[in-house]
Each structure stands twice: as structure tokens, then as C-alpha cells.
Amino acid sequence: MSKNKLKTEKPESKKPPKGPATNPDVLKKDKEPEVKVKELVKDERTHKVLGVFFLLLSVYCFIAFTSYLFTWEDDQDKIFHYSTRELFFGDVKVDNLLGRLGAYVSHNFFFYGVGIAAYLFCYFFFIVGVNFIVGRRVFRIWRSIKYILFGLLFISMTMAFVTNGHDFPWGGAMGDALNKWMSGFVGKTGTALLLIVVGFSWLIWKFNFDFKWPEKKIKPPKPVPAAAPAAPVASATATPAAPAATNTAPVREDPRKNGLRDDGGVMVIPPHAEEEEEDLPPMELVEREDITVIPSHAPYMPPVPASSFTEEEDLRTEEEEAEDPGPLLYIEETPEPPPPPAKKKGAPTEVAFEIKPTYQDEEDEVEEIAPVRPVEPVDPYDPSLDLRDYKFPTLDLLENHNADKVIVQDTTELEKNKNQIIDTLKNYDISIQKISATVGPTVTLYEIVPAAGVRISRIKNLEDDIALSLSALGIRIIAPIPGKGTIGIEVPNVKKTIVSLKNMLASEKFQSSTMDLPIAIGKKIDNENFIADLAKMPHLLMAGATGQGKSVGINTLLVSLLYKKHPSQLKFVLVDPKKVELSLYKLIEKHFLAKLPGEDDAIITDTKKVIHTLNALCIEMDLRYDLLKEAGTRNIREYNGKFTQRRLNPLKGHRYLPFIVLVVDEFADLIMTAGKEVEMPIARLAQLARAVGIHLIIATQRPSVNIITGTIKANFPARVAFKVSSKIDSRTILDIGGAEQLIGQGDMLVSFNGELVRLQCAFVDTPEVENVAEFIGNQKGYPDAFLLPEYVDDKDPDGRELSIADRDPLFEEAAQVIVTAQQGSTSLLQRRMKLGYNRAGRLMDQLEAANIVGPNMGSKARDVLVKTESELNEILNNLL
Template sequence: MAGNKLKSEKKEPKKKKEQLPDPTTLKPDKEPEVKVKELVKDERTHKVLGAFFLLLALYCFIAFTSYLFTWEEDFDKVHRYSSSVLFRHEVEVDNLLGRLGAFTSHWFFFKGFGIASYLFCYFFFIIGINFIVGRRVFRFWRNVKYIIFGLLFISMTFAFLTGKSTFPWGGAMGDALNRWTSGFLGKTGAGLLLLVAGLSWIIWKFNVDFKWPEKKPKPVKEKEPFAGFGEPDEEEEGEPAPVFTAPAKSNAMKGDGSQITVIPPAEEEDFEQELQLIEKEEPAAKVITYIPPTPVPEPEPEPEEELVMTMHEPELEPEPEIYTPPPVSKKNTEAAEVAFEIKPVYEDPSDEEVEEIVPVREAVPVDPYEPTLDLRDYKYPSLEMLENHGSDKIVQDTTELEKNKNQIIDTLKNYDIAIQKISATVGPTVTLYEIVPAAGVRISRIKNLEDDIALSLSALGIRIIAPIPGRGTIGIEVPNVKKTIVSLRNMLASDKFQHSQMDLPIAIGKKIDNENFIADLAKMPHLLMAGATGQGKSVGINTLLVSLLYKKHPSQLKFVLVDPKKVELSLYKLIEKHFLAKLPGEEDAIITDTKKVVHTLNALCIEMDLRYDLLKEAGTRNIREYNGKFTQRRLNPQKGHRYLPFIVLVIDEFADLIMTAGKEVEMPIARLAQLARAVGIHLIIATQRPSVNIITGTIKANFPARIAFKVSSKIDSRTILDIGGAEQLIGQGDMLISFNGELVRLQCAFVDTPEVERVAEFIGEQRGYPDAFLLPEYIDEKDMEGKDFSLADRDPLFEEAARVIVQNQQGSTSLLQRRMKLGYNRAGRLMDQLEAAGIVGPNMGSKAREVNVKTEADLEEILNSML
């Protein structure tokens, strides 16, 4: 062991000597790796390119100018040798830049565009300046359009004017265009075309005004000015523009009582824009009192706002707000001269029911049917269960408003855009600056400065509305530094929500002017929501559902909740026996399984068809007319008529359903969207991926009301809203809603998860219905393939169905659907079993089957024989 150690010790120094570098040899240094991508992005590369293009512009300019004087001496040499002249040392040319200058000028002038070739110098110049400065000094594409037009127009014009001149004023391109145009339109037509094109470009570029000289009016005696407005005398050239002053209310921005002065914009003198602040806020303190449901008279129409020229005063609502649950609507029956009362007369229990029509001279007072009496002790949730997350009063930072106003004016002034007036409307999340541009300013110029204004304001992202519909102004929406949370409690306590006469009122959020946006889901009639992950879709769904829970009775509204994520809508499981609807035999009312979603959607389609049959028999067109007739007891429940509650289908993640089920989900959704609104079935669909394969054209066509939270790209915004803008939102409930043909920006009302739990627990602890609202049964035909039926395996409802058919003497499948609340598949199987038993005849197409059994006694004999 010791010997081995010594050997190893002796060997180690030798290895170290071998590893030492030789001092006599030099190793080459490693060159740093240069990546092409970084080289292209490097600022120095841009400056080198800029210098190259500037040199190229100067080179072409010198070569072209020298060509004007030396073209005759150099023409034969360049024309004879073509490009080989560059390499012939014996050839001498007179161009200042040698053979290359002579060849380049000959190629641009003679074979190109003639005198218009100078535009290439301008083209290289703007590219070089933009590269060197590092920002867009000259607009590239706009100048490219001008250069292309100039090359064609100038070359053709010079070729037309010079004719057969020896110098190539128009070049080969101008001569070719001139020959073709003159042959097509003639010499005169070609000249007129050039004249019209030139005048059109001048008018488009400089917006020339053509005014007919007016006669000077005769001098009139001077009049005294009226109400502070003076009639200005005629101006002489060179005098400054007059100043018009109008009495106005004190400016909310500066707190002074001075007059608002509007000065027409002048080019030489700077003008000071005075910012007008438009406020619209609700009272900060609210007194909330709970009052049991009582009939409430219709609210009086609100007085219209006065139109003020310069300032809009904040509109205050009444003092304390009182929370009143929705009134119980009772319609009084009016007396008529001659009315008819339907009285059932029972002569014998075995006989059929006979209706006797008795004429009466006066209307018999009949108490209207009240569906809310099924749960007469139901209590609406109180507003104390919701939290007040923020005050209604908007926090106004005067310094921020003034700073943003000045930045907007300065940015527009840098681009020679003058404005006449600017005003500000402060909202919860964004502030709307409305500007009135000076005469002659094109809106597109301001619209194109969106990024420049955002840069000057250092804002997250601004949105320009040019113009604001119905206002005659241009809007610039700038996010606030301090944002205000919109609380759902304050919206539900507002007078607009409490006294609304809508069928399905939903409190969505607040506008920029701090006005509550409350809409009727029944008139939307379906709602499509989209937005990126974490931008407020789930909170928006909770806001809509809680709004309906605070306004509707369990007998008037049912929810069908589809939650593929299994956790978002689980809070509403507690209200299953009050507000939820489900398929027969299902344990959980909140659908999470894709296959059960398909069955539920088809069951809703069956429910829709049944409701349309009821509306047809009642002679009504929509659910309001039908329920109105039913509550007035003008429809007979023994004929299958019943009170129809509204049904709201909520799908939280629609994209997941399309990926897993595809057409099986899309077809019933499209059917419901097209037809279900008249029978009280409405859809709320949310997705975080608004792509074209998810939101198809069929679905978009039937969802006119759409909500877009912040999305990642302009393509997604156009998919959901058919217009851009959603990609510039700032998130956290900031939304755009497209409704009734207009696009409105809102801040969504906020309701937290514990608040929803408290509301659901309060409703769930009350007495409810024995079970959830049952939808018609749906059995997939694929599951029933190959299963033949026999009388031994007849349906449990066979006897009941037979009695319904015999009593009505009508062998109709739709009759079984209405009376027994069955799906079409099960009713059809029952009808086939009745045919096999001999109770009804064979299928006769669109006609009802013939009933072979005429009395219930004969039916009982048949049923007893089958036991």
C-alpha cells in the first residue's frame, strides 16, 4: 500500500508539468458569438443602415442632377455597352459620379420614370432619417402611397406634355402609360384624366375650399348686444380672431365663477383649453329598510335632464333608499256588459266532464291565480347579506385630470391638430375625455394617434371612440390611477332596480358617467360572455344570478346550471328545491357530466316544444300573454295548462363542452337560441376562448347581447363583439357590452363568494318545493337501439296513459307529453305499446291515431285481462 502511494505521488507532478501552457506559443482568443437576432435589433445596426440610406439618397440626387446636363454625351456609351460599361476602363463618361452614376441615372431616367425618379431620393431619405433618429419621424406607408402615385402621375404627365422630346422626361414607364391611355381614351381624354387626377390629389391633400364670392351686405345700424353675446364686426385681414364669451356655471375643475371662454384655434398663438368636468353620481349614504312585499304602484316617469351648453350638473337621487322586495302583481278584472262563466257540471262520476256556458249580465269577480302562494311564507334575501365594498362617490383627483388634459392637448398640438373644447367625465375605472376638434380636422388623424396619446399619458391602454354616437364629440377613455370598486349591494338598492318592471332584471355594472346599467334578460334575449382567464367572468355570472335571486320568487324563475369545472356554480346547490331545475332521476341539480349536459339540453328542447304547444292552444304569442291568461283563470288546468316559470340556462365554460361533445351540444344550443325566447327560456353562455370554432356563426347570430372582458388580441375582440377594443381593457371587471346596437363600457359589479354563500344559505333554509323543477325526460335513441318492447315489459305509466287516451278519445303522442309531462321518446314508446294492446290504431302520419276503446269500462276489462 505504501509503495502504491509513493508511485502515485511521483506520477502526479509529471501530469501537472504536462498540463502547463507553453509560454512560447500564443493561443488565439475566443471570438464572442454574435447572434443574428440581437444584431438586427441592435441600435447601432439601425444607425448604420440609416447612414447608408442617407448616403444612397445623396448619391442618387447627385447622379440624377448630373445626368440632366451630361446625358447626351453619356447616352451612346451606356446604351451600347449596357451594364458592361461598369467594367470597361477605356470608356470615359462625363457624369460626376463616374460610370456607376451614369449607368444608374440612365436606368432610372431612360428605362424608368424620367424626372419622377427624384422621388426615389426622397424615399431613401425618409428611411435613413427614421433609422438614425430611432423613431417614426416620417410615416412610412403614407409616404410610400404618395411616392407610388407620384411616380405614375408625374412620369405620365411629363410624357404627355413633352411629346417627342429627345430627353426622357417621362421615361419608359411614362411613355408606355401615355401610349396606352391615349389609344384607349384619345389625346383629349388622356389630358382630362391627368387633370382630374391632379386636382383630386390636391383637394384630398390640402382640403381646398371652393367658395362662390358673396356680395357684401349693406351697412346696418348697430344694435345692442343681447345677453352678453355681441355681434362681431367684419374682420380685416391680419386681425386676430374674435373671442366669444358666454355666461356659464362655475367650473368644477378650478372652483371659480368665471365665464367659459371659447377661442377659435390659431396657428401662431397658443390657446389655453379649459377642462369641463361632467359628474354623475349617486348619494353616498343609503338607508336600507326591509318592507314585506306589498303592491307597489307604477313609478312616475323621471323628469328629463336639462340640456346645458357648457356644464352638466350632477344629478342627485332621492334621499334615503328603501329596499322593497318585488311587488305581487294582481290584475283587477274589469266589469263587462255581457260575460260568460264556464261552470263544470258533473251529472255522473263515470260520465265525461261537460262544460256549460252560462251568459251573465255582470262579470263574476274571480280571484286571479297567484303562483307565489305555493310558497306564501317565502322571504326575499335582505341587502344586509351583501357587503358594501366601496362608496358610490367617485374619487376625483383634480391634479390627475388637469395633467391628462394638458398632455392630450399637447400631443394633438404636436401633430397640428387643433381642438375647440375638452370636457371630462369621471367613472369608477376610467375617465372619458370628450374633445371637439376644430373645423377641417379629419377624425382618422386623431384615431391614428391612439398609441402616441397612451405614451404621453403613461397609461395602461387608452381607447378612442371616434365619434361618440349621438354626441358629436370624440372620446378618449383613460384609466384612472385610483379605481373604485362597484358594489352589487349599492346597485340592488338603487331606485332603478327596486322599481323596475322588467321580467328578468339583471344589475350588470356602472357606466363611465356613474349610471347604473340594469337590463332585462328577457329582452336581450340571450347573453354571450367571453374574456381571458381571471378577468371577471365568474364574478359576472354570480352578479347576474344574485340579481335575479333578489328580484324573483321561486315560482317565477328556474335555473339550469351547467358547470364543467365542477366548482364555480356549486354554491347554488343549496337552493335546489327553490330555484333549480334538473332531469328526472338525477341526484345533483348542477350538471357537470358532458353526457348529462347533452340530455339536459335536449330535455330543454322538449320543454320548449311543449310550451309552444300550450301557447298555440291558448292562442297567445309569448310567455307573458300566456301567464296573463292563466292567472286570470281563462285557461283550464285539466287540459294540461300550467303556469310557466322563466328558465335561465347558465353554461360556465362553453369551450370545454364543444371540445368534448361538439355537434351534440351545438345543435340543441342553436335550437334554443333561435326559438326559446318566446316561451321564457333564456341562455347565458360564458367562455374564456372566443375562437371561431367555439363561437360559430349560428350561435353569434342568435346572441345579439354580448359581454367582452379583457381579451388577449384584437382577433378575439372581433370574434365576440365584431369590433376591436376589448384587448385594450384593463381587467378586473372592466368590460364592453354590445346591447341594442350600441357598445357601452362598464365596470362590472363585484360580489364576493362569501356573500353568495350567505344568500344561498338564507334561501335554502326556508321551506321549498318537495323536489327541484323536473324537466321532461329524455332517453337517447342510441341507448334504446336493439331493445324491443313487449306487453309483459310494458312501461309503468302504461295504464295511466291508456286512461288519458280513452278519456280524451284522441290518440296523440303530444297529448301524452303535455298531460303526463313526458319526453317525446317515452311518449312514442307508450303509444306503440298501446297499439300493440289494441287500444289505439296504427300510425296515420300527421293525423291522430284512432282510439278503438270507447269507454273506461271496456278499458278496465282489457287492463284486467293483461294482468
């Protein structure tokens, strides 16, 4: 055991200090504290400095890598060409945002490293920096390192496999090496499968997906008390002891549990077996407007397997089985109603609910105030008196294409389709409760009610499978049907029925209609006539592929209006770029058509005249709004009501305003030829014209963005889609798919008032339209067609004279330049005369007005009409 001892030093062992002797009067300097490495590493400030460094390194690498994605082609050549010494100490210029160092680091990480997976290093530096700055473990470093290492290998190899042969090093040297070795080892197909399996396995390990098969819900067995074992079957005339025992049972006991009976017997509940096969009620056919009503059947009892009962219990005669085909059950019939079941814990209690009458104050009642002075009755103004002898077209002018007026119902076809639908759904473990059919003129709607727990999306995804089983042209699934708890499957009929326009116009719904502009479009699936008011739409957009019924649809709408409106109440502005579709209505020019002043033909086919007509309609719209403002009304209906009551003075410019319907048959052709000159007035009319009685019907093959802009499309809430070729076209027209599943020949979808309705368009043939037009044209009409306001285009040189005062001072010089060069180009004037584009353009317009150059030909140069300088001098002298 060692003891502590004082250490003594011998005086002779001390060594004299080196250097000069210290002066005791002078103060000694304080010693600086010694900084140890261990304490420096543990210091908090050191951690924060390291955190800032790693964050800076993360940002630096991210910027360098991102810049490398765009500048790698130029910088890679310089890195390969120059040595490292020249690259760092020379004067080499690179395109990377972080200079030569950024280009060098990015090149090594991408080209010689792991490719695009190098971004994982930015993530690693970021999590390390955050942990150092915060001072605690925000991110788990070791777990992140495992994921980063896996990502470096997997991402680099995957990118190298996917972009094999690409110039950019997506996978880097490591990815290329792994891909080359793996492709040689297991082949390219094996490598692809391995990458898929590894990626999917990592996702399962990371997120732990649940792959449980959906279990079928088992219905709980109904509580049926069993008879005593001595009696195999309890008859309806049971002894009174049994009901007495049932009535005296305590309420708190659960009747579903097995227990002892009061008479000494045992109450046994038979086990509930799973349903092996569903019994569906018979399908019911719904005709015309009848509501589908499924008759009430006996309560559905699932079949109970024989294993649920003993041999002694299954003793029933053949007569009893014929009378009762249901399962063998023990039933005790009680003469008195059973006591009310005990309330379960958590069940909602019944609360008395009473609606009290609302108190009404007698003082709030508004009394009718008698007028101060009696108003003398005045005969209302009748605009139809101008053509008092006008007779509306008769229905005998139209043909009845469907003489029997009965929709063909093939019971065999309906039963076959019903069975095919049920079998197809059963193949995918989808059970349904009931099914009903509604036969329409073109398609049949099968409405099914799925069983509880069946997802609607599963049935929606089986659209192609059901179409394959039915061998149909194309079916459409409505899941669910709006306003109903069913799913609709529309199947085309083998025998289609033509919807005649004559039957629709003769219907009570159309004849007694009080709409401003009633139009008969077609029939629904339930054979109901679809009649709408164009004034409330307020504009209609019709689209569909070529030959699917757009022109017939336009004729249907126009003939419907001709049968309902007087010439003084309605005018048409017809635009027909095809020049042959709407020419049938030329005979009713003096009755229903409107045109520009001075025009010979009321049906517009020239693009230039279309522009003038649309602008004239805009002027008419502005004039009508001025009249509405002076009259103090908000729409055309109120204005005409005041005018017919003689409350507006015609001497102040007031007049009766008829409805104007603009019909454009091929809008896409106008946009291709005129562009903005047609688009602007159409947009103005679509936005503002509905209140003054101007409505648009525009037909086009596909209303794409470049044909109908968002401003125009937003003002066409009512849209009609005939059959299109793709789902993209359907979404372009209706903002929803479905039009690609139509079968053509007038089959269409109408989007109106937020609903999507499938219709069969009413058919009217060309001879029928001619008969109606001749019937109207042979009657006395107005002296001329309805004249629109006059419109003068400022850009039209024919509509203005060349004024000497407005002529540019350089006009003669510009004319000499053009005639000498024999090239009517605006850019030539800019170069030769050093002018701006606007002034050169004005000079070219003035030269066109003087017949020196021809009209504008787009990107081509104008034709020079004057060939010699003598002709030019003659023209200039005449202009003076």
C-alpha cells in the same frame, strides 16, 4: 413641248401568235380581276381577319401561360430533355392544356423571357385585335407599347428581385440578368430603393397625385367700422354724428369695404391676423349622471398683432388694459339698432311656415262597447302561494366594497391628462374648441370638440401617441360618440373604484323595476347603473380571456335574479364543466334549480348529462309551444296572464310556466368534448326558446366559428366582452374592435340594442354568494327540484334492452370474429364479413349492449371484454 401622238406600229413588226389558231365562233373566257398587294392590305376584310387572329393569339397565350403556372415542373423536364424536332413531330406527352406547342411557347416566354410579365403580350395582342376588328382606334397602340415595354422591364426585374432563388422563373432570364447586374452595381438595398422609386414615379406620372398640404382655414374678419384718424380710441360716449352717419349709409354697399364716411373721415377695417395660439375654455368635471354643461363665456376674440395698428393708435393706459384685456379695436356704439343687412345674392329667402291642424272625422272615433254580460270578479291565481312564507334575501347579506360611495377625483391628474391631450393634438396640428371630463369608477371620459375642418380619422389614428403621452395602460378613442358631436377619449384612472353589487341592488332603478328578468350588470362611465332585462336580450353571450371576470359576471347576474324573483317564477339550469364555479348554488336546489328525473345532483358537470339536459330543454320548449298554441297566445307573458286570470283549465294540461335560465360556464369545453350533440340543441334553443321563457347565458373564452356557429351567434344580439388579447378576438366577440384596450378586473364592453357601452362590472365575492344561498336554502322549499321532461337517448345502450327480434342474424358470427381477433374494430367486421359500414356499426352497437365489447373510444379500437370462446358461448346462451 411634246405633243400627244398616235402610236403606229408597222405591220411587219407584229409577231404571229403561238399555238393553235383561235376559232372566232368560240366565246372567250372572262378574265379574272388581278388582285394587287396594296389593295389587299387596305381591304377591310383583311383587317377583320387579322383582328380575329390576334384575339385568338391573345386567348391562346393566356390559356397556355395560365396552364404553365401549374404544369411547369413536369413540362420543363420534357422540353429540356427532348429536342425541338422530337417535341414537334414526336409522340411526347405534356400536361399543358394547349399541348406541346403551348408548353414550348410558355417555356420560352417565361424561362428565357420576362417571366410573369409575359401576360403583357396577351394584353398587346388583345388591343391590336380589337382595333383591327372595330376598324378604328379604340386603344392607343403606341402609348400602350410604351407602358408594355416599361412593364416588361420593371415587372420582370421586380419579380426576380423579390423571388430571388425561387425555382419558378417569376422574373425570367431578362429579369434575372437585370437584377444580377443592378445588385452588383448598387447593391441589394440600392436595387430595392430604385425599384420603389421607379414604381412610385410611374404611379405619379400616370395618376398625377395631389400632395398639397392642407391649408388652415382663415376666419373672415368681422366688419368693425373704424373711427376718424384724429381720435385714436372711440369711447362709449361717441358724438351723435357718428351713429347718424352709420344709419344713413346706403344698404347696398358692403360694410366690409373701405370707403369714405359721410362726415369726411375714412372708414378703415383693421386687417385680420392668423391665430397664433388657441385659448381653450377651462375643463369642466361631470359627476354621476349630471349633464356636461360648459358655461357661456365672452365671445372668443383672436389676438391681433401689434403690427396691425400704428403707434398713434396703440395708446391705452394700464387701467384700460386691466379692464379690457382684449385686442385694441375701434368700436362705434350706436344708440339705435343697425338697419337690417341687405340680402346677398343667392341667400335663401325667409318663407312663412304654418302647421295646420289635422282634420279629424268624428265618425272615426271608437266608442267603448259595454260587455253584454257582467263578468264576475274571480280571485287571480297566485303561484307564489306554494311558498307563501318565502322571504327574499336582504341587502345586509352583501358587503359594501365601496363604503364612501364617492368616486375618487384627483384634480391634479385630470388637469395633467387634459394638458397632455391638448399638447399631443397640437403637435400634430390638430386644434380643439373645448374639452370636458366625466369621471367614472374605472376610466375617465374626456370629450373634445375638434375645430372646424379637422378630420376625425386624424384623431383616431393618434390612439397610441395619446396613450404614450399619458403613460396609460391603454386608451380607447370613440370617434364620434353616438348621439353627440364630440370625440371621446377613455383614459384609465390611477385610483380605481370598486362597484359594489349591494349599491346597485339598493338603487331605486332596480327596486322599482317592472322587468321580467332584471339583471344588474355594472355602472357606466357617468356612474349610471346599467340594469337590463334578460327577457328582452333574449340571450346573453359572455366572452373574455381567462381571469378577466367572467365567473364574477355570472354570479352578478344570478344574484340579481335571486333578489328580484320568487322561486315559483324562475328556475335555473346550471352547467358547470369546471365543477367548482357554480357549486355554491347547490343549496338552493329545491327552490330555484331544475334537473332531469332521477338525477341526484342538479348542477350538471358530466358531458353526457349535459346532452340529455339540453335535449330535455328542447322537449320542454316544444311542450310549452303546444300549450301556447292551445291557449291562443304568442308568448309566455300572455300565457301566464291568462292562467293567473283563471281563463285556462288545468285539467287540460295547462300550468303556470316559470322562466328558465340556462347558464353554461365554459361552452368551449362542451364543444371540444361533445361537438354536434351539444351544438344542435343549443342552436334550437337560441332560435325558438325566447317566446316560451327559456333564456341562455353562455360564457366562453373566445366565441370562434368552431365554438359558436353563425346560427348560434346570430341569435345572441346581446354580448359582453371582457378584456381580450388581440383585436381579432374583439371583432370575433363584438364584431368591432375595442375589447383589447380594456384594463381587466371587470372592465367590459356590452353590445345591446345596437349600442356599445363600456361598464365596470359589479363585484360580488364568493362569501357573499354563499350567504345568499344559505339564506334561501334554510327556508322551506319544494319537495324536489323542478323536473324537466324525461329524455331517452336512442344511442345509449344503457337505456334500452337488447331484443332478440332486433338482433342481426350475423350477431353470433360477428361476436366470434371479434373474440377470436381480440380487436373491437368496425373496419375488421367490414373486411372479414364483407359488410357495409352501417350494418357493421349496428353489429358493434349490439355487441356493446351484450357486454362483449366496450364503449366507443373515438379513433381507437374498442376493448374486447370477452377473452375466450367458452365465455362467449355462455353469454350467447344467456341471451337466447
